[in-house]
Amino acid sequence: MGSLATEAMRSFDENFKRVGEEIARAAEKAGRDPREVSLLAATKTVPVETIRYALSQGLFHIGENRVQELLDKYGALEREACDLQFIGRLQTNKVKYLIGKVSCIQSVDSVKLAREIARLSAAQGLVTKVLVQVNIGREEQKGGVDPDALYGFIDQIREFPGISVNGLMAIPPVCDKETVLSGYFSAMRKYYVDIAAKKLDNVNMHSLSMGMSSDFPLAVACGATMVRVGSSLFGARQYV
Numbered sequence: 136m137g138s139l140a141t142e143a144m145r146s147f148d149e150n151f152k153r154v155g156e157e158i159a160r161a162a163e164k165a166g167r168d169p170r171e172v173s174l175l176a177a178t179k180t181v182p183v184e185t186i187r188y189a190l191s192q193g194l195f196h197i198g199e200n201r202v203q204e205l206l207d208k209y210g211a212l213e214r215e216a217c218d219l220q221f222i223g224r225l226q227t228n229k230v231k232y233l234i235g236k237v238s239c240i241q242s243v244d245s246v247k248l249a250r251e252i253a254r255l256s257a258a259q260g261l262v263t264k265v266l267v268q269v270n271i272g273r274e275e276q277k278g279g280v281d282p283d284a285l286y287g288f289i290d291q292i293r294e295f296p297g298i299s300v301n302g303l304m305a306i307p308p309v310c311d312k313e314t315v316l317s318g319y320f321s322a323m324r325k326y327y328v329d330i331a332a333k334k335l336d337n338v339n340m341h342s343l344s345m346g347m348s349s350d351f352p353l354a355v356a357c358g359a360t361m362v363r364v365g366s367s368l369f370g371a372r373q374y375v
């Protein structure tokens with residue numbers, strides 16, 4: 136094994152420990168049970184050897200955000216005990232590559248996309264979990280359902296066989312003001328709790344996926360049940 140790989144593994148060990156501690160600390164400070172929060176590693180650009188090593192150290196949930204990259208890594212990952220999810224922007228014509236390979240698609244933000252995931256899953260006798268991505272900052276360039284359309288959207292897609300609505304996901308606007316950011320996270324938590332309280336058929340609010348390297352402790356403090364962390368686990372991404 137090359138020294139570069141060894142180095143990546145050593146820093147992963149430290150980072151994994153630190154991220155786990157930060158999640159636990161943030162949860163406890165907010166009076167939450169740290170076990171309510173799962174860590175999903177965002178593994179874009181991370182080589183499969185490093186991912187495999189991370190899984191051997193106790194990481195379980197991993198998320199890829201590009202279809203092609205996921206397919207390139209899939210052969211090496213399918214034999215691993217891990218939970219593979221899709222977290223990136225998804226075009227309807229690429230859904231076919233993901234069904235049966237990922238447990239959850241976190242980035243559902245159009246009826247057309249939900250319908251295609253449902254259709255292809257049902258055709259294989261599968262149920263794919265989906266999270267509804269919410270454009271909580273109402274940013275023009277960003278994916279996600281507009282918050283005002285959220286309840287209607289969920290009502291529409293929850294009827295589809297082949298999918299199970301399992302929660303919400305958000306990527307709030309880049310912002311270094313903690314009060315503004317916690318406003319977005321708290322708004323997400325409120326939608327999550329409100330929707331859960333409706334007890335709709337085929338809607339189970341199991342996952343509130345929010346918080347990345349720069350802000351995951353705050354997201355946990357505001358009620359995230361899953362954080363998606365990349366660079367804080369694997370170091371700065373190297374695009375080749």
Ligand SMILES: *Cc1c(COP(=O)(O)O)cnc(C)c1O
Nearest residue numbers: 177200222347348363364365366
């Ligand atoms: C890359 C990525 C993350 C993690 O980003 P970091 O800032 O490196 O932690 C989280 N969510 C999505 C959708 C991503 O693409």
